[in-house]
Amino acid sequence: xxxxxxxxxxxxxxxxxxxxxxxxxxxxxxxxxxxxxxxxxxxxxxxxxxxxxxxxxxxxxxxxxxxxxxxxxxxxxxxxxxxxxxxxxxxxxxxxxxxxxxxxxxxxxxxxxxxxxxxxxxxxxxxxxxxxxxxxxxxxxxxxxxxxxxxxxxxxxxxxxxxxxxxxxxxxxxxxxxxxxxxxxxxxxxxxxxxxxxxxxxxxxxxxxxxxxxxxxxxxxxxxxxxxxxxxxxxxxxxxxxxxxxxxxxxxxxxxxxxxxxxxxxxxxxxxxxxxxxxxxxxxxxxxxxxxxxxxxxxxxxxxxxxxxxxxxxxxxxxxxxxxxxxxxxxxxxxxxxxxxxxxxxxxxxxxxxxxxxxxxxxxxxxxxxxxxxxxxxxxxxxxxxxxxxxxxxxxxxxxxxxxxxxxxxxxxxxxxxxxxxxxxxxxxxxxxxxxxxxxxxxxxxxxxxxxxxxxxxxxxxxxxxxxxxxxxxxxxxxxxxxxxxxxxxxxxxxxxxxxxxxxxxxxxxxxxxxxxxxxxxxxxxxxxxxxxxxxxxxxxxxxxxxxxxxxxxxxxxxxxxxxxxxxxxxxxxxxxxxxxxxxxxxxxxxxxxxxxxxxxxxxxxxxxxxxxxxxxxxxxxxxx
Numbered sequence: 001x002x003x004x005x006x007x008x009x010x011x012x013x014x015x016x017x018x019x020x021x022x023x024x025x026x027x028x029x030x031x032x033x034x035x036x037x038x039x040x041x042x043x044x045x046x047x048x049x050x051x052x053x054x055x056x057x058x059x060x061x062x063x064x065x066x067x068x069x070x071x072x073x074x075x076x077x078x079x080x081x082x083x084x085x086x087x088x089x090x091x092x093x094x095x096x097x098x099x100x101x102x103x104x105x106x107x108x109x110x111x112x113x114x115x116x117x118x119x120x121x122x123x124x125x126x127x128x129x130x131x132x133x134x135x136x137x138x139x140x141x142x143x144x145x146x147x148x149x150x151x152x153x154x155x156x157x158x159x160x161x162x163x164x165x166x167x168x169x170x171x172x173x174x175x176x177x178x179x180x181x182x183x184x185x186x187x188x189x190x191x192x193x194x195x196x197x198x199x200x201x202x203x204x205x206x207x208x209x210x211x212x213x214x215x216x217x218x219x220x221x222x223x224x225x226x227x228x229x230x231x232x233x234x235x236x237x238x239x240x241x242x243x244x245x246x247x248x249x250x251x252x253x254x255x256x257x258x259x260x261x262x263x264x265x266x267x268x269x270x271x272x273x274x275x276x277x278x279x280x281x282x283x284x285x286x287x288x289x290x291x292x293x294x295x296x297x298x299x300x301x302x303x304x305x306x307x308x309x310x311x312x313x314x315x316x317x318x319x320x321x322x323x324x325x326x327x328x329x330x331x332x333x334x335x336x337x338x339x340x341x342x343x344x345x346x347x348x349x350x351x352x353x354x355x356x357x358x359x360x361x362x363x364x365x366x367x368x369x370x371x372x373x374x375x376x377x378x379x380x381x382x383x384x385x386x387x388x389x390x391x392x393x394x395x396x397x398x399x400x401x402x403x404x405x406x407x408x409x410x411x412x413x414x415x416x417x418x419x420x421x422x423x424x425x426x427x428x429x430x431x432x433x434x435x436x437x438x439x440x441x442x443x444x445x446x447x448x449x450x451x452x453x454x455x456x457x458x459x460x461x462x463x464x465x466x467x468x469x470x471x472x473x474x475x476x477x478x479x480x481x482x483x484x485x486x487x488x489x490x491x492x493x494x495x496x497x498x499x500x501x502x503x504x505x506x507x508x509x510x511x512x513x514x515x516x517x518x519x520x521x522x523x524x525x526x527x528x529x530x531x532x533x534x535x536x537x538x539x540x541x542x543x544x545x546x547x548x549x550x551x552x553x554x555x556x557x558x559x560x561x562x563x564x565x566x567x568x569x570x571x572x573x574x575x576x577x578x579x580x581x582x583x584x585x586x587x588x589x590x591x592x593x594x595x596x597x598x599x600x601x602x603x604x605x606x607x608x609x610x611x612x613x614x615x616x617x618x619x620x621x622x623x624x625x
Contacts, residue, residue: 013035013037014037014038015037015038016037016039017039018039018116018117018118019036019037019039019040019042019043019044019116019117019118020036020037020039020040020114020115020116020117021033021034021035021036021037021040021050021114021115022034022035022036022112022113022114023055023071023112023113023114023115024110024111024112024113025071025072025075025110025111025112026110030054031054031055031068031071032052032053032054032055033050033051033052033053033054033055033058034051034052034112035051036050036051040117043117043119044058044059055067055068060087062085062087063085063087066083066085067083067098070083070098070100071100071113071115074100074101074102074113075102075105075111075112075113077102078102078104078105079102080099080100080101080102081099081100082097082098082099082100083097083098083100084096084097084098084120085098093121094119094121095119095120095121095124096117096118096119096120097117097118097120098115098116098117099115099116099117099118100113100114100115101113101114101115101116137155137157138157138158138159140157140159140236141159142159142236142237142238142239143156143157143159143160143163143164143236143237143239144156144157144159144160144234144235144236144237145160145176145234145235145237146232146233146234146235147176147232147233147235148230148231148232149230149231149232149233150175151175151176151177151183152175152176153171153172153174153175153176154232156168156171160237163208163210163216163237163239164179164208164209164210164211164216165210165211165212166211170211176235178209179208179209180206180207180208180209180220182204182206182207183206200328200330201221201222201223202220202221202222202326203219203220203221203222203326203327203328203329204219204220204222204326204327205217205218205219205220205240205327206218206220208237216239216240216241217239217240217241217243217244218237218238218239218240219237219238219240220235220236220237220238221235221236221237221238222234222235223235223236261281262281262282263281263282264281264283265283265368266283266365266366266367266368267280267281267283267284267287267288267345267364267365267366267367267368268280268281268283268363268364268365268366269281269284269295269363269364269366270352270361270362270363270364271318271361271362271363271364272360272361273322273359273360273361274299275299275300275315275318275319275362276297276298276299277295277296277297277298277299277300278296278361279296280292280295280296283368287343287345287366287368288304288334288336288337288343289336289337289338289339290303290304290337299315300314300315301315304334305335305337306334306335310332310333310334313330313332314332314347317330317347317349318349318362318364320349321349321350321351321362322351322359322362325351325359326351327348327349327350327351328348328349329346329347329348329349330346330347330349331344331345331346331347331369332344332345332347332366333345342370343368343370344368344369344370344372344373345366345367345368345369346366346367346369347364347365347366348364348365348366348367349362349363349364350362350363350364350365351363404444404447404448406440407440407441407443407444407447408440408444410436410437410439410440411437411440411441411444414433414434414436414437414440415437417433418430418433418434451587462515462594462595462598464512464515464598464599465512465514466510466511466512467510467511467512467513468508468509468510469508469509469510469511469513469516470506470507470508471503471506471507471508471509471540471548472500472503472506472507474509474513474516474517475498475500475503475538475539475540475550476498476500477517478498478520478524478538479496479498479538481520481521481524482496482524482527482528482536482538483496485524485525485528486528489528489529491528491531491532491533493533494528494531494533494534494535494536495534495535495536496535496536497535497536497537497538497539498537498538498539499537499538499539499540499551500539500540501539501540502539502540502541502542502543503540503543507543507548509548509619509621510621511599511600511619511620511621512599515595515598515599516599516619518591518592518595519592519595519596519599519603519617520538520550520552520617522588522589522591522592522595523552523588523589523592523615523617524536524538524552525588526588526589526615527552527554527556527613530554530556530557530613531554531555531556531557531612532556532557533555534554534555534556534612535554535555536552536553536554536555537551537552537553537554538550538551538552539551539553541616546620546621547601547618547619547620547621548618548619548621549616549617549618549619550616550617550619551614551615551616551617552614552615552617553612553613553614553615554612554613554614555611555612556612556613557609557610557612558607558608558609558610558611558612558613559605559607559608559609559613560609561609564605564607567589567605568589568590568593568603569590589603592615592617596617596618596619599619599620600619600620601617601618601619601620602618603615603616603617603618604616604618
């Protein structure tokens with residue numbers, strides 16, 4: 001019976017949050033597990049009892065040598081030892097921290113140590129992500145500030161220090177209002193104190209004060225966000241010093257400025273307070289197809305033939321600029337005036353002031369980002385193609401690994417049995433072993449040949465040898481081929497029928513009989529494989545002057561609608577799971593379609609899940625009646 005203290009110690013040990021095991025050393029120098037807790041059992045993912053097992057049977061082989069050396073070192077020096085190890089599992093890579101603590105050595109006890117294992121994968125991921133974010137922040141070309149809802153500067157990057165002259169330590173004691181008094185005025189909405197009420201970033205121009213007292217004109221983009229602890233804002237600052245110098249220069253040279261505006265590659269429009277166009281440059285016609293004269297003196301809603309939602313959104317942003325007296329930027333899509341093709345514009349709205357500082361209208365500068373959007377769409381398509389190719393590659397590896405390994409294992413296994421002299425194998429069993437090896441070898445050769453054939457035909461390396469073919473003889477041969485396939489698959493309950501009803505007289509094709517038979521064989525193998533019982537029919541669907549359409553119908557498992565469009569892709573099967581009921585490489589239908597197209601025709605399918613499939617083979621011919 002355990003004492004209360006021993007029971008308490010045992011319960012504490014069992015419920016320790018870390019995976020823990022007590023290990024002792026034998027006289028032979030082996031290390032044996034004396035006791036483990038539940039967390040250790042779960043981490044090692046072993047259901048059997050681990051006590052009194054050698055650690056070589058429990059821990060991964062990749063770390064066992066180092067673990068034994070560290071155990072010996074820890075016990076001999078009576079010091080703790082720590083080590084980190086990376087282990088690869090089927091579900092991914094994990095990182096573990098091992099902590100070894102030796103027991104004090106006593107004469108009546110074996111040398112022992114406690115090993116504690118902690119999964120530090122998430123910690124490493126967080127540290128890695130923190131390093132990436134810190135690197136990205138410090139290497140940003142613009143100053144960046146993280147500001148609390150109380151305007152306290154929480155974090156800055158190196159560019160902020162370079163731009164203002166303050167150090168990181170000085171910034172940690174400052175508020176954003178120390179750089180910019182504009183933040184303390186009523187002009188700034190409560191984006192800092194109530195960030196959840198703002199869906200879009202706030203963009204405005206202001207001035208920042210350097211450490212030496214000089215001013216920097218800047219554009220600030222404030223993006224609100226919330227953490228579990230508090231609300232904050234992410235502020236990106238762009239130095240507008242050069243922009244302001246250019247603006248001042250242009251204001252001194254009105255004519256040059258107007259020429260610059262008129263010839264600008266971007267759309268520039270000036271709206272009055274009634275949202276009517278007062279001016280637009282030449283870019284409006286080049287980009288949108290609408291002329292300057294169509295737009296001047298009118299509202300956007302009176303000119304542009306865009307959806308009402310787009311027009312309303314556009315005019316709402318114009319009104320917001322007048323109300324909030326702050327610039328904003330939005331992406332807007334409109335159709336071209338003549339081609340109706342979509343045009344993507346990045347529109348910058350800003351209030352326009354007179355010399356008295358009063359708002360007299362809105363200035364719009366719109367960048368044509370159509371090419372960028374189209375590039376993104378194209379990149380997305382390429383990404384989808386790449387992902388599809390990646391999935392097909394994974395499918396290929398999984399399927400081929402299974403299809404090659406299974407017969408290979410049979411060959412090796414039964415060969416080893418035949419070579420084992422200690423086994424007394426009678427002639428009957430020996431014959432069965434040899435037959436199994438032969439069957440597995442044939443299956444392995446078939447898989448390899450199919451892969452080589454697919455590789456050959458995918459490169460267009462198909463030799464067509466046309467000859468005269470009697471269509472009746474061609475189809476009549478299929479019954480014996482199907483019978484043999486059913487016999488090999490042990491499916492004697494499938495009825496085989498050859499439909500020659502459309503063949504009212506002799507029909508001769510001028511095509512490649514070998515390749516046609518190959519197409520039919522691939523379809524027949526597929527039909528037999530996926531038809532548990534019922535019937536398979538091969539026949540003629542249609543005969544015209546230039547084409548013959550054959551069909552193969554079965555009462556098998558059928559093809560779901562979502563699989564039909566990809567059933568002719570390589571390595572695709574209806575039963576496309578990790579553990580499949582039906583064997584095969586999934587390349588038969590792909591090969592069949594490529595060969596049918598090479599023969600001047602095509603291969604199509606009609607099917608319904610659970611009700612069988614019908615494949616139609618269209619072949620080019622020169623019919624002689």
